[in-house]
Amino acid sequence: MTAHQRRCRPPGNSHGCSCNLSQRYQRPTDAAAVVPVEQDKGAATVAMLAHRLTTLVRGCNAGNQTDAVIAEAELDAWLAEAGKCGVPTMETFAAGLKAASKD
Helix, strand or coil: CCHHHHHHCCCCCCCCCCCCHHHHCCCHHHHHHHHHHHHCHHHHHHHHHHHHHHHHHHHCCCCCCCCHHHHHHHHHHHHHHHHCCCCHHHHHHHHHHHHHHCC
16 A cells, blocks of 8 residues: 555545545645646546546556455446546446456
């Protein structure tokens, strides 16, 4: 688990980051650039889901000792949430990933 995951996953919440998107950036200019994204519900949803998927993928690299069962459960949870997030493009993306993962 990364430092960001430890910091942003409240106990019992394996599904999401509880921090604001702008809190993830060190430089004020970077944080300021994402404020408009945080204010748009669809964009904020996509950014949060993209961040979570990236974290899942990075956690499964060859250097980590990731439990395959846990990783699959986390991906299934991500696919379920993304598949009903209300953003059509993200829902289509999640459906495509889900179909590809079952092949």
